[in-house]
Amino acid sequence: MAVTELSTPSYTKTRLFQSSQLSCLSTHLHSHRRLTFRPLPHTRNSRICCSVAPKQVQAPAAPEQTQDPKSKAECFGVFCLTYDLIAEEETKSWKKLINIAVSGAAGMISNHLLFKLASGEVFGPDQPIALKLLGSERSLQALEGVAMELEDSLFPLLREVSIGIDPYEVFQDAEWALLIGAKPRGPGMERAGLLDLNGQIFVEQGKALNAVASRNVKVIVVGNPCNTNALICLKNAPNIPAKNFHALTRLDENRAKCQLALKAGVFYDKVSNMTIWGNHSTTQVPDFLNARINGLPVKEVIKDHKWLEEEFTESIQKRGGVLIKKWGRSSAASTAVSIADAMKSLVTPTPEGDWFSSAVYTNGNPYGIAEDLVFSMPCRSKGDGDYELVKDIQFDDYLRKRITKSEAELLAEKRCVAHLTGQGIAVCDLPEDTMLPGEM
Ligand SMILES: NC(=O)C1=CN([C@@H]2O[C@H](COP(=O)(O)OP(=O)(O)OC[C@H]3O[C@@H](n4cnc5c(N)ncnc54)[C@H](OP(=O)(O)O)[C@@H]3O)[C@@H](O)[C@H]2O)C=CC1
């Protein structure tokens, strides 16, 4: 590939220059989606950048016709350019590129999340990223629209974007997999039907992660019912540590912190140690026994314990549904914020004495919760992507009873998807047709 060193080695300028000049190239590449562009190794610390003259762009290789282009993950537009990385002082200190795969990438949550990730908000200003976006036949065109917006955003840290509809392609070498895509429950659909339908998606995606993702990929399942989808996914990915799978309950934690702050008349950064226990459903348990406001137990600050047990608890369990009634669609922006929070909690050391909630695999948990579930619990991280469960937690009868109810629900969901987890024949005896937060 011919590359020319620009006289002004300003990284920002270079990116702007490229993008404004390359719209026609981008179009050209779109109209030749069948062509395969052979990427050069992604290098760091070299002092050359891509230039704008057509000859300076890597020439497309001869078309390879062996694979159906629809099933192949392809780089998108300006992200198909290969160039040696710029030699700005800034980029010399950049870390190694990380691969982030996102399913449901054309959906509403992703539409917020992708831009947060690309901005550097989660991994910091020295962490370049590659986004690998999974869509479907039905969403492929919308996915191109998403990728076009990413192009137009000129994010310096966003080095690669590829889109595709085959998880075996898209999840290749993924170090993070954010599994957002799932079918919403339609009118008249039983919860068992939803578990089965979405479960099939997570069987396939678990198998694909197992086959092609990084062996230490961190997986966050958002698509509902997220706890049981995460269980299905991890059971179908036996070569990836079960500990690496999370189901998102950070939105519930954030909601609970906000409502406690409101009641106590403090700003929400004063609320800490907030655990959500159990399922991301209306049986979830926002734990006001162990949470703190200004470092004090919540029950010492909010004396109205009846409010905590009844109004507060129910308002968190059902907040997603209330929001849907007002908005006409489910929480997307705040969910994206909470996914970013959940990721940051794993890559940043947890502040001393505090913790965060995540639904993780119960395997030797210290709380007596049934093993082999994905259950939201209090976690701490050293910032290395891993976590440990918090040990010094108090329980009382109220908390135990509520946790047991959510546990029973998850055990029933597990029996209902046994055919998808390799654990025998499914028996759907869901105790009551409890709801996702958004179904109320
Ligand atoms: N855990 C949590 O805290 C929260 C979870 N959620 C859940 O996140 C998920 C995504 O929400 P959101 O982005 O708002 O939803 P959208 O409807 O905007 O996007 C969902 C995506 O799921 C994909 N999908 C997969 N299979 C189907 C199917 N059979 N029918 C229709 N779409 C399908 C679609 O992408 P494609 O066609 O590319 O496959 C679609 O783009 C939902 O399951 C929602 O319930 C939402 C809020 C909070």
Ligand SMILES: O=C([O-])CC(=O)C(=O)O
């Ligand atoms: O059910 C949904 O899609 C919405 C949801 O999970 C929530 O808002 O917590």
